[in-house]
Amino acid sequence: MFLAFKEMARAKVRFALLIAAIALLVFLILFQQSLQNGLITGFIGAIREQNAPVLVYSVDGQRVIQGSVITPDMEADVLAAPGTGEVGPIGQGTFTGLPSGNTDGETFDTTLIGYELGPDGNGIGAPSTVVDGRLPTADDEAVVSDADVQLGYGIDDTVTLLPGGKEITIVGVAENAQLNVSPTLFVSYETYLEAVKSVNPDAGTPLPNVLGVIPAEGFTPDEAVASINEQSLTLDALTKDDAAAETPGVAQVQQSFNIIFLLYGLVVPCVTGLFFLIVTFQKANSLTLLRAIGAPAGRLVSSLLIQVVVIIGLGLLVGTLLYYPVSQQALGGISLQFETAAVIFWSVLLLSLGVLSSLVAARRVLKIDPIEATTGQGVGS
Amino acid sequence: MKLALKELRRRPGRFATATVILTLIAILLMFLGGLLDGLIASSTGAIRAQNADAIVYSDTAQASFLRSRIDPALRAQVEATDGVTEVGGIGNVQLGARVPGNGPRDLASVALFGYELAPDGVPDAPPYGQAWADESIEADGVEEGMIIEVGPARTPIEIIGFVEDTSFNGQSSLWASPDTWRDTLSANRPDAQLGPDVFQALIVRGDGDDLPAAIDAATDGATDSYTVDEAIDAIPGVTEQQATFNQIIGVTVAIALVVIGLFFALLTVERTSLYGVLKALGARSSTIFAGLVAQAVVVTAIAALIAGTLVVLLDVLLPPGSIPLLITPSRIILSVVLLLVAAVLGCSFSLRRVLRIDPASAIGTTS
Numbered sequence: 001m002f003l004a005f006k007e008m009a010r011a012k013v014r015f016a017l018l019i020a021a022i023a024l025l026v027f028l029i030l031f032q033q034s035l036q037n038g039l040i041t042g043f044i045g046a047i048r049e050q051n052a053p054v055l056v057y058s059v060d061g062q063r064v065i066q067g068s069v070i071t072p073d074m075e076a077d078v079l080a081a082p083g084t085g086e087v088g089p090i091g092q093g094t095f096t097g098l099p100s101g102n103t104d105g106e107t108f109d110t111t112l113i114g115y116e117l118g119p120d121g122n123g124i125g126a127p128s129t130v131v132d133g134r135l136p137t138a139d140d141e142a143v144v145s146d147a148d149v150q151l152g153y154g155i156d157d158t159v160t161l162l163p164g165g166k167e168i169t170i171v172g173v174a175e176n177a178q179l180n181v182s183p184t185l186f187v188s189y190e191t192y193l194e195a196v197k198s199v200n201p202d203a204g205t206p207l208p209n210v211l212g213v214i215p216a217e218g219f220t221p222d223e224a225v226a227s228i229n230e231q232s233l234t235l236d237a238l239t240k241d242d243a244a245a246e247t248p249g250v251a252q253v254q255q256s257f258n259i260i261f262l263l264y265g266l267v268v269p270c271v272t273g274l275f276f277l278i279v280t281f282q283k284a285n286s287l288t289l290l291r292a293i294g295a296p297a298g299r300l301v302s303s304l305l306i307q308v309v310v311i312i313g314l315g316l317l318v319g320t321l322l323y324y325p326v327s328q329q330a331l332g333g334i335s336l337q338f339e340t341a342a343v344i345f346w347s348v349l350l351l352s353l354g355v356l357s358s359l360v361a362a363r364r365v366l367k368i369d370p371i372e373a374t375t376g377q378g379v380g381s
Numbered sequence: 382m383k384l385a386l387k388e389l390r391r392r393p394g395r396f397a398t399a400t401v402i403l404t405l406i407a408i409l410l411m412f413l414g415g416l417l418d419g420l421i422a423s424s425t426g427a428i429r430a431q432n433a434d435a436i437v438y439s440d441t442a443q444a445s446f447l448r449s450r451i452d453p454a455l456r457a458q459v460e461a462t463d464g465v466t467e468v469g470g471i472g473n474v475q476l477g478a479r480v481p482g483n484g485p486r487d488l489a490s491v492a493l494f495g496y497e498l499a500p501d502g503v504p505d506a507p508p509y510g511q512a513w514a515d516e517s518i519e520a521d522g523v524e525e526g527m528i529i530e531v532g533p534a535r536t537p538i539e540i541i542g543f544v545e546d547t548s549f550n551g552q553s554s555l556w557a558s559p560d561t562w563r564d565t566l567s568a569n570r571p572d573a574q575l576g577p578d579v580f581q582a583l584i585v586r587g588d589g590d591d592l593p594a595a596i597d598a599a600t601d602g603a604t605d606s607y608t609v610d611e612a613i614d615a616i617p618g619v620t621e622q623q624a625t626f627n628q629i630i631g632v633t634v635a636i637a638l639v640v641i642g643l644f645f646a647l648l649t650v651e652r653t654s655l656y657g658v659l660k661a662l663g664a665r666s667s668t669i670f671a672g673l674v675a676q677a678v679v680v681t682a683i684a685a686l687i688a689g690t691l692v693v694l695l696d697v698l699l700p701p702g703s704i705p706l707l708i709t710p711s712r713i714i715l716s717v718v719l720l721l722v723a724a725v726l727g728c729s730f731s732l733r734r735v736l737r738i739d740p741a742s743a744i745g746t747t748s
Contacts, residue, residue, distance in 0.1 A: 204571030
């Protein structure tokens with residue numbers, strides 16, 4: 001151990017370069033993990049965080065809420081399905097919103113999700129977790145997603161929809177409930193209908209985009225989904241988790257990021273393995289001499305492994321420290337979060353892969369024949 | 382230099398690991414760049430194809446077709462603007478399309494455009510009920526002459542031919558007459574329907590230094606006008622995607638630089654005594670350093686070649702519609718150039734070590 005640390009202290013630049021390379025890679029992996037999760041949460045968080053266990057789209061909607069239209073016939077089919085308990089219409093549209101909390105007068109794409117409030121605002125389609133304030137209990141009130149508060153969508157702020165000037169007052173904040181990576185307001189269904197009419201005087205009365213369904217007693221959400229889908233080929237019922245995961249674009253985002261993670265995951269052990277292999281080659285003569293004067297091979301290998309663990313550990317630490325402040329920021333409309341689970345997962349994985357990759361260098365050390373000290377040859381030969 | 386290249390030929394194994402790592406990094410760079418290009422291309426093709434000096438939306442639309450509304454009175458103001466020579470209405474609706482032969486739940490995503498002025502590569506608007514289709518829809522089994530049914534109202538649209546690179550928001554575009562678009566919009570999206578002669582946006586051709594600004598001034602701010610490039614950037618997410626990916630690509634290049642720097646710094650340390658001998662024999666530091674740079678460039682070029690081949694192969698093998706990857710020669714060339722610059726810069730870390738080598742060290746240090 002003494003030897004391992006002494007060597008690192010003597011060759012600071014060499015080891016610092018490796019730590020920097022690993023730290024950068026770790027930072028990139030963690031940053032992209034946050035970006036992926038933030039992107040997906042911003043994209044479909046509202047679907048995951050609303051309270052209807054089952055959502056019914058029209059097949060034409062292709063699992064995009066705004067693209068789906070539920071005709072009265074379809075609604076009748078849903079109501080007739082044995083697995084259906086309670087049903088509520090959900091409408092969604094994107095508007096230009098001017099929040100009063102933003103002093104710059106900046107406007108934002110603003111998503112409205114309309115649902116039937118019920119007596120306490122907790123109707124079908126309401127956000128599940130309100131972290132501040134309360135649910136809307138009347139028309140022209142809204143709950144906003146937490147990521148949007150910083151844009152001026154705070155409690156008691158009003159949002160003016162343009163053109164038309166319809167005003168909505170924010171009364172609560174829900175957790176991770178964005179849709180389409182834009183400020184998202186949960187409002188009464190009536191407020192949503194009025195909003196559509198206010199911005200487009202030519203508009204007809206919108207039909208519900210999707211139906212929120214609470215399964216009938218004795219039916220699980222999966223059974224309710226199967227029951228509704230059997231009713232008609234024009235209906236596309238999904239559990240809310242499936243609806244979130246199968247929103248177009250989500251799978252592609254995950255696949256793309258997975259390929260990127262795989263490549264980064266391969267680069268880290270390759271860099272570590274290469275570095276220690278070269279260092280072992282460089283130290284060939286010294287290692288041979290150490291073996292010749294009685295140093296056991298096990299001690300030399302453990303010295304190598306200690307260096308690997310320390311270097312990767314420091315790389316992970318520096319990378320995580322770089323990642324922490326970035327993870328507290330918002331990128332465009334995407335709210336990033338510090339992903340503790342990702343830090344642990346990647347730390348364990350990269351450390352294991354790094355140690356594995358250094359076994360090639362360890363094998364070289366074990367192959368050292370002390371007699372070569374008398375011939376001038378070493379592991380490098 | 383010759384010596385360096387000879388070493389590469391005689392002992393390729395010494396450089397194999399660095400080549401593998403650089404290949405991985407090159408794949409990453411090209412994949413990231415291809416992903417960015419694919420995302421942007423599939424989102425912006427319909428706007429890029431516009432032969433326009435200005436694209437005009439209503440003032441609060443935030444460059445969104447769906448939220449924009451230009452009535453005949455506003456259009457007349459635009460047409461009367463100095464420098465404007467041609468004005469054409471355009472509108473869009475995004476729907477699912479039923480394709481004959483596909484399953485009842487297997488729909489194609491389409492963005493139906495109604496247009497008056499034809500974009501580049503798109504013929505003039507066809508008769509009512511017909512449309513030109515972006516060739517990306519062929520992956521959904523659509524063929525020329527086929528009649529697809531669009532939206533929940535199952536509006537029939539006959540495909541009369543294909544056009545290239547006009548996707549919009551990741552969907553295949555259909556190019557139809559304004560009446561076809563307007564009726565399809567009303568039948569399928571009553572909440573978004575528009576009155577007669579009302580369009581979502583205007584395509585404007587003309588002259589003048591800053592036509593978009595002139596139009597917005599002439600309409601007293603009732604319009605929000607963009608050049609084609611600005612309209613592309615204004616599509617939600619485009620600028621953010623570009624900024625994020627470019628940052629990631631930049632850091633990946635920095636990692637390549639560190640890897641190359643690390644590798645050649647270690648190689649230089651390992652060969653210090655040999656370089657001492659070379660210097661003692663009269664070799665100049667610049668010659669030795671040029672050799673190192675040549676090795677770095679060759680290793681990087683080999684890695685880039687392998688990576689380029691693999692990425693092109695990946696692009697070919699990926700099923701259509703899975704990952705929006707677009708591999709173009711310009712992206713590969715840019716990635717290779719970035720890597721080569723990183724290689725030369727990374728190598729320059731070793732310059733100081735090469736300069737510090739004392740020829741006298743050759744005496745008694747090599748066996």
